[in-house]
Amino acid sequence: MRLFRFNIYAIKKNNIMSKIRKFNRDFRINEDESFNEIEAQENEQPIEARAEGGIVTPNALPEEIFAAFNERIGDEYAAHYFYRNAANWCRNANYKKAASFFESEANSELEHAKGLQDYLTQWNMIPAIPAAPTSQAFSGLAEIVGKAYQMEYALLERYSQNQQQFFAAHPATFNFVQGYVSIQNDAVGEYSDLLNALQLINAENKLDLLIFEDKYFG
Numbered sequence: 001m002r003l004f005r006f007n008i009y010a011i012k013k014n015n016i017m018s019k020i021r022k023f024n025r026d027f028r029i030n031e032d033e034s035f036n037e038i039e040a041q042e043n044e045q046p047i048e049a050r051a052e053g054g055i056v057t058p059n060a061l062p063e064e065i066f067a068a069f070n071e072r073i074g075d076e077y078a079a080h081y082f083y084r085n086a087a088n089w090c091r092n093a094n095y096k097k098a099a100s101f102f103e104s105e106a107n108s109e110l111e112h113a114k115g116l117q118d119y120l121t122q123w124n125m126i127p128a129i130p131a132a133p134t135s136q137a138f139s140g141l142a143e144i145v146g147k148a149y150q151m152e153y154a155l156l157e158r159y160s161q162n163q164q165q166f167f168a169a170h171p172a173t174f175n176f177v178q179g180y181v182s183i184q185n186d187a188v189g190e191y192s193d194l195l196n197a198l199q200l201i202n203a204e205n206k207l208d209l210l211i212f213e214d215k216y217f218g
């Protein structure tokens with residue numbers, strides 16, 4: 001049925017073009033190069049290829065990009081579990097605001113992981129999700145903030161390295177990864193601020209930590 005429709009469409013278009021040419025001849029209108037270009041472009045429509053029923057195989061990403069993305073997917077899931085454990089620790093300790101903050105962080109990491117996987121499937125590749133560490137032990141809020149900073153900074157470095165790597169290999173992926181570099185940049189800034197705020201208090205004092213939590217995680 002589709003084949004039939006395309007052929008009718010092609011026949012109609014050719015008829016229209018021949019009528020335009022006849023009109024131009026009758027009224028002595030010169031067809032300049034732009035007219036012929038338009039006709040050439042019209043004729044370049046892949047009517048014949050589709051009509052023949054040929055199925056084009058879409059392209060995939062270079063193997064090095066596929067491997068790097070799978071590693072980053074693992075990193076994003078590792079970050080998710082890190083924040084999930086942090087939220088649990090804070091909720092148990094009754095740091096209510098910090099618990100909500102880290103729960104939000106954990107959800108964001110799932111979105112980041114999904115974004116990478118959606119990109120791979122967009123490029124016709126099935127993600128190979130690596131194993132990620134699921135358990136984390138903490139002993140205090142300041143420790144969580146410090147470890148979060150280190151994790152986010154390491155991920156900033158990895159995405160930045162990927163960005164440089166993809167510049168020549170695949171410019172479209174270079175553009176895509178820029179978004180993740182920006183996300184990491186913001187995360188590093190956020191935890192950097194929290195670390196600086198910890199310098200304003202006596203982190204050994206429980207009341208100071210409670211004020212810190214109330215002020216910066218609200």
Ligand SMILES: [Fe+2]
Nearest residue numbers: 076079109112
């Ligand atoms: Fe992330």
